[in-house]
Amino acid sequence: MNMKLSKTLSTLLDDPRLFRQYAYVDGKWTHGEGGREEAVFDPATGEALGHIPWLEPEQIRGAVDAAEAAFVHWRALRADERCERLLAWYDLLQANREDLATIMTLEQGKPLPDARGEVEYGASFVRWFAEEGKRTYGDTIPSHIPNAALGTIKEPVGIAALITPWNFPLAMITRKAAAAMAAGCPVIVKPAGETPFSALALAELAERAGIPAGVFNVVLGEAAEVSRILCAEERVKALSFTGSTRVGRLLLEQCANTVKRVSLELGGNAPFIVGPDMDPKEAAYAAVAAKFQTAGQDCLAANRILVHESIHDAFVEQFAERMAALTVGNGLESEIDLGPLIHRQAVEKAASIVDDAISRGATLAAGDQSAAPGPNFFMPVLLTGVTPQMKVWNEENFAPVAGITAYSDDDQVIEMANDTEYGLAAYVYTHDIRRIWKLLRALEYGMVSVNSVKMTGPPVPFGGVKQSGLGREGGITGIDEYLETKYYCLGALGSVSGS
Numbered sequence: 097m098n099m100k101l102s103k104t105l106s107t108l109l110d111d112p113r114l115f116r117q118y119a120y121v122d123g124k125w126t127h128g129e130g131g132r133e134e135a136v137f138d139p140a141t142g143e144a145l146g147h148i149p150w151l152e153p154e155q156i157r158g159a160v161d162a163a164e165a166a167f168v169h170w171r172a173l174r175a176d177e178r179c180e181r182l183l184a185w186y187d188l189l190q191a192n193r194e195d196l197a198t199i200m201t202l203e204q205g206k207p208l209p210d211a212r213g214e215v216e217y218g219a220s221f222v223r224w225f226a227e228e229g230k231r232t233y234g235d236t237i238p239s240h241i242p243n244a245a246l247g248t249i250k251e252p253v254g255i256a257a258l259i260t261p262w263n264f265p266l267a268m269i270t271r272k273a274a275a276a277m278a279a280g281c282p283v284i285v286k287p288a289g290e291t292p293f294s295a296l297a298l299a300e301l302a303e304r305a306g307i308p309a310g311v312f313n314v315v316l317g318e319a320a321e322v323s324r325i326l327c328a329e330e331r332v333k334a335l336s337f338t339g340s341t342r343v344g345r346l347l348l349e350q351c352a353n354t355v356k357r358v359s360l361e362l363g364g365n366a367p368f369i370v371g372p373d374m375d376p377k378e379a380a381y382a383a384v385a386a387k388f389q390t391a392g393q394d395c396l397a398a399n400r401i402l403v404h405e406s407i408h409d410a411f412v413e414q415f416a417e418r419m420a421a422l423t424v425g426n427g428l429e430s431e432i433d434l435g436p437l438i439h440r441q442a443v444e445k446a447a448s449i450v451d452d453a454i455s456r457g458a459t460l461a462a463g464d465q466s467a468a469p470g471p472n473f474f475m476p477v478l479l480t481g482v483t484p485q486m487k488v489w490n491e492e493n494f495a496p497v498a499g500i501t502a503y504s505d506d507d508q509v510i511e512m513a514n515d516t517e518y519g520l521a522a523y524v525y526t527h528d529i530r531r532i533w534k535l536l537r538a539l540e541y542g543m544v545s546v547n548s549v550k551m552t553g554p555p556v557p558f559g560g561v562k563q564s565g566l567g568r569e570g571g572i573t574g575i576d577e578y579l580e581t582k583y584y585c586l587g588a589l590g591s592v593s594g595s
């Protein structure tokens with residue numbers, strides 16, 4: 097392990113113990129028994145921030161043993177007792193917000209204000225589910241059987257494996273883990289190899305909050321190997337995955353043998369529809385906000401911007417002006433709007449998407465890559481004349497590449513917007529109530545946001561349709577992913593049971 101570089105990250109923290117370079121299993125910081133490890137890089141500078149061990153298969157199964165043992169006690173706690181421990185975790189997340197944000201900016205690259213926002217956002221799920229755990233009500237069922245009482249109770253499903261991506265390294269964990277833990281389930285988190293340190297800081301704070309050993313575990317290792325073991329394990333009852341549709345499909349297949357509960361939050365290809373009645377400037381500013389957050393590496397990023405032909409040119413002009421004002425640089429510096437992309441392959445993918453669009457007739461309206469401040473940076477790009485034949489239309493570009501297309505009427509834009517295998521989120525900008533209702537109903541998306549860039553938060557049932565996923569996270573439905581419904585029939589009660 098490179099102590100000099102590790103020291104560099106820890107010296108930036110008020111509490112250096114939040115920077116951990118071990119896995120966390122059964123309440124213990126754990127190294128890999130086979131000596132395998134992986135370096136973690138700052139995408140802004142390319143420097144190694146530290147190293148993480150890869151656990152061996154037996155150690156991954158050891159995490160399942162630990163979770164199995166912890167389940168007995170954790171599920172037996174009253175909901176309000178679990179709530180207290182989760183609220184203590186929430187308080188610690190808030191108290192350590194600045195350090196958590198620094199760790200996140202260093203490993204993920206997003207600007208520090210965005211990282212602070214994500215810590216706040218991630219913590220909000222812990223508070224929400226801490227409370228929601230007290231409301232996992234069952235039902236009373238009017239009996240059709242003589243002298244019987246019927247009903248349901250909710251029980252924790254069991255051990256949950258949580259596999260998460262690098263673009264939101266903290267909130268994608270807490271949205272799952274807090275729901276599972278509030279329901280009474282222990283969790284085994286497998287974070288992305290690019291951003292493990294946020295997950296490990298969460299583990300450190302969970303321990304300080306009094307979450308018992310084995311309830312919150314973080315395993316590290318070769319992604320495909322770890323996932324295969326967790327999916328094959330019969331004792332793991334639920335898998336919740338956030339990441340690409342490609343990997344989501346693989347994991348769904350791998351969970352078939354043990355018939356697990358599977359929740360998938362996968363890729364998006366969000367249309368951003370602008371109606372003819374909109375002020376071009378208002379709509380363009382909103383579209384820039386919906387496109388460039390986290391440098392476009394957001395499942396909710398506006399991927400295809402569809403603008404009514406009557407205001408198309410004015411919209412493009414306003415969009416370009418607003419986009420030109422965005423600053424690109426190291427997220428630790430002040431006044432930065434876009435940090436780096438996660439790694440060099442992401443930059444290469446973005447460049448190939450732009451080249452493909454230009455070769456198929458799109459116009460490069462803005463986006464000079466010679467101004468990029470480093471090899472992992474990609475300057476915002478504006479393409480006009482985008483068509484369905486282009487990758488920028490069909491693929492989730494996950495980069496600061498905006499593609500704009502003109503349309504002529506509502507029926508056409510509905511067809512265009514739905515022309516994708518994805519169905520996560522869609523944006524609609526118009527003040528015409530009839531158009532709003534028509535689009536809202538016709539769009540094949542799990543979430544539709546009208547005249548608002550911000551759409552997420554703890555009360556929201558977050559999730560997609562089509563190949564964007566299965567299930568919902570957050571909201572009153574989020575905890576159901578970790579609960580079984582047990583039906584009971586109490587027979588031979590005598591006439592007192594009523595109906």
Ligand SMILES: NC(=O)c1ccc[n+]([C@@H]2O[C@H](COP(=O)([O-])OP(=O)(O)OC[C@H]3O[C@@H](n4cnc5c(N)ncnc54)[C@H](O)[C@@H]3O)[C@@H](O)[C@H]2O)c1
Nearest residue numbers: 260261262287288319320323339340343361362363364395
């Ligand atoms: N719908 C949502 O809520 C949501 C939220 C955030 C990100 N995402 C999606 O995530 C994607 C970007 O994240 P990413 O690049 O980290 O995704 P990814 O699918 O490459 O990786 C996600 C996780 O899966 C692991 N993984 C990678 N390859 C694997 C394999 N072969 N077998 C098992 N596990 C494997 C990774 O280590 C990581 O932990 C985008 O498609 C984005 O839209 C979706």
Ligand SMILES: N[C@@H](CC=O)C(=O)O
Nearest residue numbers: 263264394395396552
């Ligand atoms: N912004 C999304 C994460 C997608 O990448 C969220 O709020 O969950």
